[in-house]
Amino acid sequence: MRFANPLFLLLLIPVAAAVWYFIEREKRKKAAIMFSDFRLFKGLGNFSSNKRQILLGLRTLGLIFLVLALARPQSGLKTEEISTKGIDIILCMDTSGSMKAEDFKPNNRLGVAKSVASDFVKGRSNDRIGIVVFSAVSLLQCPLTSDYGAVIDFMKSIDIGMTQTDGTAIGNALATSVDRLKDSKAKSKIIILLTDGRNNMGEVDPVTAAKLATAFNIKIYTIGVGKEGEAPFPVDDPMFGKRYVYIKEDLDEVTLKAIAETTEGMYFRATSAEALKEIYKQINKMEKTEIKGIEYTEYTDHYISLLIIALLLFVAEVILDNTVLRKLP
Known part of the structure; x- marks a missing residue:
């Protein structure tokens, strides 16, 4: 009054x-x-x-x-008139066999990555988010959408071996992600690449894919997952049932750093589930959606x-x- x-x-x-x-x-x-x-x-x-x-x-x-x-x-x-400038985000996730390693107990690497990425999605607003999965080939799991419920549902259905191939085609995965973002009119376009290995499959070199991303003003954050040294890996033995063997770390941090630097992004190393959560929180803080509000009173x-x-x-x-x-x- x-x-x-x-x-x-x-x-x-x-x-x-x-x-x-x-x-x-x-x-x-x-x-x-x-x-x-x-x-x-x-x-x-x-x-x-x-x-x-x-x-x-x-x-x-x-x-x-x-x-x-x-x-x-x-x-x-x-009344408040709000204009938002959202971000387009592609979550690019490794589903190769090595993601079954259980150094992020009580779950394997992929299980923890899916859980943390889902929490990241829940914490966003006004953005469009999509998912690309890869092993020896890359597939679009979820197109860019602002329906976060759908994104989380697609996230839950991600599983190791879903591409029916094995290997790590980081370059191809980045190329697929860039293809989904190149025509976007969003203020900011980012790719969050998560992997535990090195590029050993595919036709596209990872750094070349990073340069392609730069041409379309796309920033790439790279996350290397896995503890240093050896990690327990479950094996189904037909005679003795499930048992564990230890696999050596095969993370190509040099390439992941080069990808991030080429696109003015950042490289992170996650050696535990808690560390991975903190990484996604940090990315969430760095990539904020711009919201402008104008208040009117009648x-x-x-x-x-x-x-x-x-x-x-x-x-x-x-x-x-x-x-x-x-x-x-």
Whole structure:
């Protein structure tokens, strides 16, 4: 609530002064009327005084409502116009056989990567997110969409061996990701590449793919997963059932760093599930969606109702003053 013409409220001062003056004058005023017998007026009380108080009250209230109407009270309804500039993000995830390694207990590398990436998706807003999976070949798992529920559902269905090949084609995976982003009109376009190996399959060199990304203003964050040294790897033995062997680390950090540097991105190394969570949190902070808001306020005037009340009070005063509260001649 606000007043469009608040200076008119100063008129309440002379109204209050006039009322005070009238009351004080009535206190000092003493009327004398000669009657031969006062028994005629016994029980009437101080009717004349009460009449003047009623009329004064009506006039005072009328003036107050009139002043409030002149000040134009208004109530406002705020609306906010928001323009957003979202980011287009491709999550490029390695599904090769080595992602079964269980150095990120209680789950394997891919299981932890899927869980953390899903939390990353839930923390975004106003962006479009897609998924590319790869091993020896790359596939578009989920096209760019702002339906995060669909993205998470596609994420859940990712599994090792889903491309029906084995190997690590990082260059091809980046090329597929770039192809999905190259025509985007988004303010920012990024690829988050997650792998535990080195490029050993495919026709496209990873650094060449990174240069292609740069041509389309696409930034690449690379994440290398896996503990240093050896990692436990489950094997299904037909005779002894499930057992573990240890596989050596085969992460090509040099290439992953080169990819990130070429596109002005950043390389991260995740040696635990907690470290991977922190990496995605850091990327989330660095890649913020731009939101601009303009606030409008629409005001509604309420002076008409106050003016009507004031008019009714003045009319009531005049009617009462000339009827039931009329002065004696």
